[in-house]
Amino acid sequence: MAHCATLVELFDGDLLAAWFGGAYETAPDTAILAARYRVQTESWSQPWVMADWPDRPMGQPVFLQRPDGVLWLFYNVIMKWDWTSAQPYRQRSADGGKTWSEPEHLLDYPGLMFRSRPMVLDKRIILPVYDENVWQSHMMISDDDGASWRLTAPMKSPHGNIHPCVAPLDDGRLLAYMRTGGRGGSIWRSTSTDQGDTWSRLMATDLPNPNAGIDLLRLQSGALALAFNNNDRRRTPLCVAIGGQNEGFERMRTLEDERAEFSYPTLLQASDGRIHLVYTCRRRYIQHAVFSEEWLRNGTPRR
Numbered sequence: 180m181a182h183c184a185t186l187v188e189l190f191d192g193d194l195l196a197a198w199f200g201g202a203y204e205t206a207p208d209t210a211i212l213a214a215r216y217r218v219q220t221e222s223w224s225q226p227w228v229m230a231d232w233p234d235r236p237m238g239q240p241v242f243l244q245r246p247d248g249v250l251w252l253f254y255n256v257i258m259k260w261d262w263t264s265a266q267p268y269r270q271r272s273a274d275g276g277k278t279w280s281e282p283e284h285l286l287d288y289p290g291l292m293f294r295s296r297p298m299v300l301d302k303r304i305i306l307p308v309y310d311e312n313v314w315q316s317h318m319m320i321s322d323d324d325g326a327s328w329r330l331t332a333p334m335k336s337p338h339g340n341i342h343p344c345v346a347p348l349d350d351g352r353l354l355a356y357m358r359t360g361g362r363g364g365s366i367w368r369s370t371s372t373d374q375g376d377t378w379s380r381l382m383a384t385d386l387p388n389p390n391a392g393i394d395l396l397r398l399q400s401g402a403l404a405l406a407f408n409n410n411d412r413r414r415t416p417l418c419v420a421i422g423g424q425n426e427g428f429e430r431m432r433t434l435e436d437e438r439a440e441f442s443y444p445t446l447l448q449a450s451d452g453r454i455h456l457v458y459t460c461r462r463r464y465i466q467h468a469v470f471s472e473e474w475l476r477n478g479t480p481r482r
């Protein structure tokens with residue numbers, strides 16, 4: 180089993196991906212695995228074990244590259260039987276992910292989970308999180324370079340929501356999209372006018388969601404890209420849509436459309452402008468795609 184990949188660009192231009200893998204999700208042997216994408220050769224290294232707690236299932240890795248060259252890795256460790264008992268941890272690397280510090284326990288909060296990339300605004304770090312026990316999203320905020328963290332009020336919606344992902348808008352607001360709960364339905368949205376401290380009442384969008392992960396990314400052009408399953412019941416097809424600041428996702432490309440699971444996408448735009456996407460493919464491996472903004476804009480109309 181391989182699932183829930185994340186991606187970061189290192190200072191030398193290479194990419195580092197991480198995901199969790201093991202016999203099955205929540206299996207005792209589940210660890211955080213990683214691979215490095217060398218841009219010059221456009222090839223991936225062999226995977227290696229980046230973090231492992233013996234006999235403790237792990238998951239939900241997320242990276243943050245700091246300006247001082249230190250790479251942060253956030254992840255969850257299951258303490259009892261499932262994700263509702265998982266605790267949030269962080270490790271640091273000063274050599275691009277080769278070696279790591281000892282794990283730091285961030286908050287004593289069983290079920291507080293990671294999924295989406297952090298956002299840095301001036302000296303504030305905003306880390307999207309969610310509560311697996313009650314299916315409500317939060318933002319975990321630090322104003323002292325990660326020395327301490329606080330949680331925002333829960334973001335509530337019918338049937339619950341998790342996996343918040345955040346993008347900045349030109350008018351200074353932050354836009355958050357969230358995965359729905361229950362049997363599926365639509366992506367939920369909220370905005371913040373105070374750098375993530377408070378969030379507006381959640382509203383349903385016209386974008387379908389089958390109770391599966393999504394990713395929202397502001398591109399270098401200012402456009403928004405959304406990776407999602409264009410289905411309200413199944414984790415297929417996997418699509419990437421592009422739109423403007425008004426969230427009008429008018430053009431879309433389909434990357435996978437077989438009747439299988441293609442889920443948990445993570446987007447990244449590298450410094451050279453190319454857009455990278457990693458995602459779970461059939462729960463067996465992590466797939467990688469590379470494309471341009473122009474390719475997205477030449478996609479088919481979403482409706």
